Each structure stands twice: as C-alpha cells, then as structure tokens.
Amino acid sequence: MRFRRTAGVLVACGLLLSPATADATTSGALPHAVTLTESALQGVHGTAPDATVRNVLTVTGTGTALRVRLSNPFGGTAMTVRSVWVGLQPSTNSPALVPGSNRRATFGFQRSVTIPPGASVWSNPLPLSVRRGDHVAVSVYAPGAPVNDHTFPPPETDTPGSFASAGPGDTGADESGSAFGAFKPGVLWWADAISAVSPARGTIVTLGDSITDGYNAFGGGPRWTDVLAARIETRPPGRRLTVANAGISGNTVSVQPNPYDPTGQCCGPPAPLRLDRDVLSLPGVRYVLLLEGTNDLGGGDNAPPAPAAQVIAAMRTIAGRVHAAGHKIVGATILPMCNAAGSAKEQARLAVNEWIRTSGTFDATLDFDAALRDPADPTVIRAGWRSDCYHPNAQGDRVLGDSIDLRVFGL
Incomplete structure (x- = not known):
C-alpha cells in the first residue's frame, strides 16, 4: 500500500518532496538481505x-554472509x-x-x-x-x-x-x-x-544511462551515486540504505532502437526491458531512482530524437511497475544537453522535465537539471561542472550527489 500527502517544495536543492518523506523507520531494524553493489550487464x-x-x-554498505x-x-x-x-x-x-x-x-x-x-x-x-x-x-x-x-x-x-x-x-x-x-x-x-545480510534497511537502485554509469566523470572524484552512498553511510546502521548502480552508458528509457549501435550490443536493453533483472530482482529494494532519457531525446545515426510523449509514456510505465512491486520511485529531471533554446530537442527536454516535476507520477522528484544548469544559459551544464555537453565531470557529480535531500528516502 502506498500513502500520499501534499508535497512541499525545497527551493535551495531544486527538490520536490512528496510521500517518500514519510517512510522513516526506527534504527532497530533486524539484519536482512540487501544489495551492496551492482554492475548491469550490457550484451x-x-x-x-x-x-x-x-x-x-x-560495495556501498556494511554486511556479512556475502552472496x-x-x-x-x-x-x-x-x-x-x-x-x-x-x-x-x-x-x-x-x-x-x-x-x-x-x-x-x-x-x-x-x-x-x-x-x-x-x-x-x-x-x-x-x-x-x-x-x-x-x-x-x-x-x-x-x-x-x-x-x-x-x-x-x-x-x-x-x-x-x-x-x-x-x-x-x-x-x-x-x-x-x-x-x-x-x-x-x-x-x-x-x-x-553482490548482496549481504546487513543492518541497512534496504537498497536504492539507480536506474539510468552513462550519467549514472559514471562515464566521463573526470577530475579525480567518485560518481554521484557513490557520493550518495557515502552520505547515507554517516547515518546510524539501522537508518542506512545501500546503493546499487544500474546505469548503462548509451541506455534508453523507452523501447526503441539504440541511437548509437545498430547491433544493440553497446548499451543494454531499454530500461523497461531490463527492469526486472537489473532492478526488481535484487534483494532488499526499497527505492528506485530514475535518471534517464538523454539518449532518447538526443537521438543518433541509428534512431531519431524521441518526442517527449514517448519518454513520458516509458517513465510512467516504469513507475507503475515499480509501484506494483511494492517499492517507491524517485524521478530525476534530465540534464541540459547543449541544444539551442527553442529547438525541438530542447523543447522536448523541457516538456519531460515539467512532467517529472508536476505529474505526481513519482513518490518524489530530484531537480538535477536545476542543480547543474548554467544560470546564464540553462541549455548547458555550468562550465566548471561539465565534461562535455551531456556528462558532468567529477565536480559536477559531487554537486549532484550532495544536492540530493535524503528525506526523499525517509532519512
């Protein structure tokens, strides 16, 4: 059963809070199986x-009896x-x-x-x-x-x-x-x-593409998912969550031909097709954090840019399946992609992000777009935080990881 309540707004972090904030548990949880790490296979x-x-x-947490x-x-x-x-x-x-x-x-x-x-x-x-x-x-x-x-x-x-x-x-x-x-x-x-018996109360699975996978996170720092795991580890043992990274570079959130590889071998199956294996089958899942859609909206030689409606429909399907499995899902907005203001690609990205923020489909949302975009030109990531048009560098990943309000995970 899921409970809903009126969302509040935390402007400083670009974060919309909703009922995930109510999902707090005591620090006396009994040890149980959680997922300590993941590396989603591609082909x-x-x-x-x-x-x-x-x-x-x-691994991203404490545990014994490893499997x-x-x-x-x-x-x-x-x-x-x-x-x-x-x-x-x-x-x-x-x-x-x-x-x-x-x-x-x-x-x-x-x-x-x-x-x-x-x-x-x-x-x-x-x-x-x-x-x-x-x-x-x-x-x-x-x-x-x-x-x-x-x-x-x-x-x-x-x-x-x-x-x-x-x-x-x-x-x-x-x-x-x-x-x-x-x-x-x-x-x-x-x-x-890898899973283990742990005092942590569950696992966050981050479902995404290269931005989650850590591609081009240059500059001597960890991925944003690792920053998140380190912050959570400062909580008392029974108040912690582990983080499983299910990012695959080049992955798409909608079911379509991969934009970059006609063989389909580079980038894993689209997110809806790998959801069971890479997310729902893992021990201890409590939350899914979805950050994906850049590859759909950007397109490539093997597939045209996807319309906003296609990306939205895929996200809605994923959220429905996560909820049906008894878990909560947090949606993150899509980062700037260097598409010109007013262009079809940029209009599609803005439409998807507005839907993520306002539709109520997700239990909570993280405004990663607001966290990294350049105030002088919101179509790009700030120069000091980007590796290229699509990917943050290590400093940008640090900003993303630090921007996440842990209340969306009941902490």
Whole structure:
C-alpha cells in the first residue's frame, strides 16, 4: 500500500518532496538481505578464453554472509562456470587479495554451475564481512562461456573493473595476484551483483544511462551515486540504505532502437526491458531512482530524437511497475544537453522535465537539471561542472550527489 500527502517544495536543492518523506523507520531494524553493489550487464561480446577473470566491485554498505550473482542474460547458449572464488582486495591497483580472505563459492553447494540463456544464479552465502568502500574480487573460471559483460569506461576513482589471468587454467585461488595481468577498468564479465545480510534497511537502485554509469566523470572524484552512498553511510546502521548502480552508458528509457549501435550490443536493453533483472530482482529494494532519457531525446545515426510523449509514456510505465512491486520511485529531471533554446530537442527536454516535476507520477522528484544548469544559459551544464555537453565531470557529480535531500528516502 502506498500513502500520499501534499508535497512541499525545497527551493535551495531544486527538490520536490512528496510521500517518500514519510517512510522513516526506527534504527532497530533486524539484519536482512540487501544489495551492496551492482554492475548491469550490457550484451555478449565473444567467447571466454581458457583464463580466469578477477572481477572487482566496490560495495556501498556494511554486511556479512556475502552472496554473488552471475548472469547469462544475453548468451544464446548455456554457460558453465567451473570455479568461482571471492575475496577482499585492498587496492584496485593490484590483483592481490587480503591474505586469508579468499573463499571458494558454491552454488547449490556445488563448486560448478551451468547458467541457461537468460538466467542468473546466486552463490551460497560466504563467510565474509565488508564495509562501504571495500573492494570485493570475484574470480570466475568459465572457459568457452559467452561473455556477458559491462565494458564502458568507469570514473577515475574506486573503479569497477577486472584482471585476466596471464596464463590458462583456474587461478582463482591465487591470493598473491601473481597469476593475473594488468587491470582493465570498466570491464566486468558475468558478475553483476553482490548482496549481504546487513543492518541497512534496504537498497536504492539507480536506474539510468552513462550519467549514472559514471562515464566521463573526470577530475579525480567518485560518481554521484557513490557520493550518495557515502552520505547515507554517516547515518546510524539501522537508518542506512545501500546503493546499487544500474546505469548503462548509451541506455534508453523507452523501447526503441539504440541511437548509437545498430547491433544493440553497446548499451543494454531499454530500461523497461531490463527492469526486472537489473532492478526488481535484487534483494532488499526499497527505492528506485530514475535518471534517464538523454539518449532518447538526443537521438543518433541509428534512431531519431524521441518526442517527449514517448519518454513520458516509458517513465510512467516504469513507475507503475515499480509501484506494483511494492517499492517507491524517485524521478530525476534530465540534464541540459547543449541544444539551442527553442529547438525541438530542447523543447522536448523541457516538456519531460515539467512532467517529472508536476505529474505526481513519482513518490518524489530530484531537480538535477536545476542543480547543474548554467544560470546564464540553462541549455548547458555550468562550465566548471561539465565534461562535455551531456556528462558532468567529477565536480559536477559531487554537486549532484550532495544536492540530493535524503528525506526523499525517509532519512
């Protein structure tokens, strides 16, 4: 059941508050399963060689009894995973693990598992404990498997990424890191989520495109989602939420051909088609934060710019499905895109943003457009906060993360 009340306005943050502010819980919540991190997979790119891939993901909360999820959403054939090891990594600069932290994962208490096309599988709980910011290394040996991956450039700090073994065979048990080659930032194979038993009261899933993924967040800082996670972590344990980043660069919020890639392999399925896998299937979801639509409205060589009505209809559908699943959804306005004032693209962006702010479709809204736009020219992001016409730099991401009023998440 959802409860509605009259929204208030907080002008300083460009934020509209509505009933999510009423969703506060006590600090005495019992530990339960939440999602500590996610990296939404995009497509299949080839077949795995006879090598071990050590995936590194950074968690956004405290937890024990870790479980890892491996997925084969796009493979045309089943994939057989022969071995998985999970350990703690002190630095993303090295494949070495904390001595004694590496654990062999099991699936249904078996060391190997076969994942059918379109399916995912969670490991059995592992005797590992983590805190926000810890790096978890998931070493997977699956030679011959279709490579379901996430391969867009990440931000500069605390980057998700991977190491491939320098030679053949299963080297997942190696804690020294000597069996592995150089770090590949932004490249993850098969491992797409980590969950744990946590005192946190739930998970925020950020559903979006490259602005959420962290693309071009240059300048030596974390993504806005990581800024948000760090701010939430200052709350008492039972008042915290974890953050799962389901951003995919180039993704669209509406079901349409991808504007940039006629093969459909670069940018993941449109948001409505991946909503179940990347959002609703995750443990502990309480809130979804939707920031998407730039790629639809901008268009490209493979698809024309989408009209405002198409983007609005997609957002309304997503919000309805999130509510039907018993969760709350927060809508963020679309950032400036360097489209000339009065142009069709800019008029469409303004129309979508006005609908986000006023329609009542979302439980709360975040005015990211107002937070970053240049007061002298609202069709662009402020010069000091942008990497290019579409993407904030690290300073812009910091502004976005700091602009979020935590009351929209009941904090």
